[in-house]
Amino acid sequence: MTVNNPKIEAPVLHLIGEEADRLGLECYVIGGWVRDLFLHRPSDDIDVVVVGSGISLAEAVAKRLGKGAHIAVFKTYGTAQVKHKGMELEFVGARRESYRRDSRNPIVEDGTLEEDQNRRDFTINAMAICLNKHSYGELLDPFDGIGDLERCIIKTPLDPDITFSDDPLRMMRAIRFATQLGFNLDGETFDAIARNKERIGIITKERIAEELNKIMLSRRPSEGWILLDKTGLLPLIFPELAALKGVEVKEGRGHKDVFYHTLKVLDNVANLSPALSSREGDKLENRVLWLRWAALLHDIGKPRSKAWDPQAGWTFRNHNYIGAKMVPKIFARLKLPLNEKMEYVRKMVDLHMRPINLIEDTVTDSAVRRLLFEAGDDIDDLMLLCDADITSRNEQKVERYHRNYQLVRQKMVELEERDRIRNFQPPVNGDEIMAMFHLEPCSLVGELKAAVKDAILDGVIPNERDAAIQYINELWQKKQK
Ligand code: CTP
Secondary structure, eight states: OBOOOGGGGOHHHHHHHHHHHHHTOEEEEETHHHHHHHHTOOOOEEEEEEESOHHHHHHHHHHHHOTTOEEEEEGGGTEEEEEETTEEEEEEEOEEEEOOTTOSOOEEEEOOHHHHHHTSSOGGGOOEEEOSGGGTTBEEOTTOHHHHHHHTEEOOSSOHHHHHHHOTHHHHHHHHHHHHHTOEEOHHHHHHHHHHGGGGGGSOHHHHHHHHHHHHTSSSTHHHHHHHHHHTOHHHHOHHHHTTOOOOOBTTBOOOOHHHHHHHHHHHHHHHGGGSOOOTTOTTSOHHHHHHHHHHHTTTTHHHHOEEETTTEEEOTTHHHHHHHHHHHHHHHHTOOOSHHHHHHHHHHHHTTTGGGGOSTTOOHHHHHHHHHHHGGGHHHHHHHHHHTOOOSOHHHHHHHHHHHHHHHHHHHHHHHHHOOTTOOOSSOHHHHHHHHTOOSOHHHHHHHHHHHHHHHTTSSOSOHHHHHHHHHHHHHHHHO
């Protein structure tokens, strides 16, 4: 079949074909770019497979493209990358691979296009389009990848036990592609993941995290986590999340299945994400991703805080606090970043129960100010997480909760206008306090500073410098008595 698609007419593809003809090499565009062509997903990453030396074709192409092209050659792997005008062209020689049981790193030998296609992960990723002039645009699809795209199926080209045992990362990739594309796993492919799940142990945590992040950024991330659970991979890669599963019943009283509740919250956040405004120079870079991690972890402390109270039934006291303490350990183990992104997730988990406590009429301004102070600029994200956390099936209840959160938001806006607490910095710092009373650094300085902060948050004094100085003076006088 010859593909007629405007993207195939890209000048760079013709140029690659011409250079291959000149060098007497057969070459094909293959893998993700071809898959995405049929899915109408624009992509600037082009993988080219060459029957022969990928490096010599890359060098010839880089030369033809001229000054704007940058080439990087990886001799040990027999690959080369050419970057040009935002495009990344990867050149590799067609190969045949065989694997050892203890490693993802294959023994590689030169091979034919067919052998190269056999070693690929999924039928939809094994399609190739010829770039040589004699057959330009011809699709070589030996495993009916097109059919699987139409049927929305993720399936391995060979026996899935071989494909997954060769490279167990592909088990994660299968679930990630299914989630990203909204596809199903072919039955045998699914069964093989379940059979080979223990092999995930030879994959580095960084690579697993990469796949998890792609699952998290999909339209319905819950689908990926459900597949991870059903295939049995979940307890191996993320036992704390697997521990949220199940319902315990005592004296006829059960509790929510926290795993499925969590996934609902995650999908809710994914639906609400467009409401997250992008901020220039945002340290979180990808706020959408980290708020989704916060949603996934918001109740992670529940199994450890679960208790039975004969009157109240099941309780999860302090689960937010226990969960927040678990976040750094989970991030470290999953090799997620341990910087301000982790700090943000930790803070969200810690604070997620606070807005619900602000709903009562009797709530003091002080409690609202304290939350504004602790959440700072992330307060809108926190409120979005709280809205997403409403998963009751009772529509009236859902509406009432949303309405209450709107009232909390209103209270916050009013107080923020008046007191400017969000980015509050105490109007008198430690150095000034030491100078005022001729003090050396000591715990008293910290005490006075904390007292000013509390007085402002409690509304005892306004958030102003003169008032703060007068307040400190009064405190000092009292202490001298
Ligand atoms: N591939 C594979 N096994 C892997 C990784 C990659 O067989 N473990 C093959 C697939 O044919 C894949 C191609 O290499 O299409 C390119 O891999 P990669 O760039 O990682 O993935 P893409 O398919 O391009 O998709 P994405 O960019 O979304 O990861």
